[in-house]
Amino acid sequence: xxxxxxxxxxxxxxxxxxxxxxxxxxxxxxxxxxxxxxxxxxxxxxxxxxxxxxxxxxxxxxxxxxxxxxxxxxxxxxxxxxxxxxxxxxxxxxxxxxxxxxxxxxxxxxxxx
Amino acid sequence: xxxxxxxxxxxxxxxxxxxxxxxxxxxxxxxxxxxxxxxxxxxxxxxxxxxxxxxxxxxxxxxxxxxxxxxxxxxxxxxxxxxxxxxxxxxxxxxxxxxxxxxxxxxxxxxxxxx
Numbered sequence: 514x515x516x517x518x519x520x521x522x523x524x525x526x527x528x529x530x531x532x533x534x535x536x537x538x539x540x541x542x543x544x545x546x547x548x549x550x551x552x553x554x555x556x557x558x559x560x561x562x563x564x565x566x567x568x569x570x571x572x573x574x575x576x577x578x579x580x581x582x583x584x585x586x587x588x589x590x591x592x593x594x595x596x597x598x599x600x601x602x603x604x605x606x607x608x609x610x611x612x613x614x615x616x617x618x619x620x621x622x623x624x625x626x
Numbered sequence: 627x628x629x630x631x632x633x634x635x636x637x638x639x640x641x642x643x644x645x646x647x648x649x650x651x652x653x654x655x656x657x658x659x660x661x662x663x664x665x666x667x668x669x670x671x672x673x674x675x676x677x678x679x680x681x682x683x684x685x686x687x688x689x690x691x692x693x694x695x696x697x698x699x700x701x702x703x704x705x706x707x708x709x710x711x712x713x714x715x716x717x718x719x720x721x722x723x724x725x726x727x728x729x730x731x732x733x734x735x736x737x738x739x740x741x
Contacts, residue, residue, distance in 0.1 A: 519669075546729070555630070555715055555731030556670070569728055603669055605729075614660050615729065619669035 517542075517606050517618035525624045531592045534621045536604030538585040545587040546615065547579060548603040556603055562587055591623075599625045628653045628720050632732035639706055640740050647701040647735045649716035654694045657719040661690050661701050664713045664734070673701070673714075678721070706739045713737070 518537045526532050538545055544563045548556035558571035562581035576592040585606070591598055601622050605615040629652045639645050649659070658677045662670040674683045674690040676699070682691040689702040699716055713736045717729040 517669075548729075553733075555717075555733045556729070558728045558730070561728070571728065601667075605670075614658065614672055614675035616672060617662070617670035622667070 517604055517616050519602075519604050519618040519621050521621060522619070523622045523624075525626060526594050528594055528596060528625055530594050531590065532594060532623060534589040534591075534602050534604075534623070536587045536589070536606075536618060538587070538606035539616045542606035542608050542616070543585050544607045545581055545585065546605045546607070547587070547589045548605065549573075549598075550601040550603060550620070552600075559589070594625045596625050599623060628656075628718065628730050630716060630718055630730050630732040632714075632716060632735050634735060635733065636736045636738075638738040638740065641706060641708060643706050643739075644702070644704050645706055645737070647703070647714050647716075647737070649699040649701070649732055651697045651699075651718050651730075653720065654697055655721035656694065657721050659690075659692055659699050659716060659718050660729070661688075661699075662715045662717065664715060666713075670715065703737075706737075708739045708741050710739050711737055 517539050520535045546561040547559040550556040559573050561569040565581045578590045580588045601620045603620045604618045607615045631650045633648050660675045661673040676683050676692045687704040692699045713734040715734045717731045
């Protein structure tokens with residue numbers, strides 16, 4: 514059974530640029546969530562995808578967007594990067610939403626300069 | 627608005643000691659609660675999941691309890707080892723269909739176990 518994998522592991526971008534982060538769900542999981550974790554803080558919920566549609570969103574602006582594909586993998590896109598977007602981005606997958614808890618990936622460390 | 631608090635923020639203990647990490651939440655209407663471990667710069671590893679109807683869960687040297695009415699959960703670690711050094715996060719899944727997918731995290735307790 515494979516876990517949740519994220520790519521890339523590290524990324525450096527310039528303010529104003531756009532970035533795409535990728536996530537492959539754990540085998541058998543059909544729901545994907547994305548979180549942002551600033552240094553020294555707990556993760557903050559960005560949004561969740563189920564059956565290729567967004568079905569929950571946290572307090573993040575529209576420049577944070579996502580996709581889920583038929584194989585349940587997912588992308589997080591961030592436009593017009595700001596310095597405060599520097600963080601660890603975590604992807605989590607689950608089966609049938611929250612009933613069985615969430616499995617997290619190792620994250621992508623994004624640095625905006 | 628659901629808020630999750632973890633106390634203490636940091637803890638240092640000698641190897642072999644039993645310890646308790648605390649998590650409190652402001653709204654008792656939760657779906658479940660999950661404890662995670664995070665090593666520096668790494669992702670989250672799930673430790674224990676407690677459904678709202680359960681009182682506790684155990685895995686090896688770990689025991690997590692849940693008291694929904696008082697808004698509290700504890701993570702008990704028996705016979706601590708240096709390998710237990712990490713940040714421990716608790717997260718609640720709020721009740722209600724509109725809160726699908728959202729986990730609300732505390733800020734974590736950073737544990738150091740000294741040999």
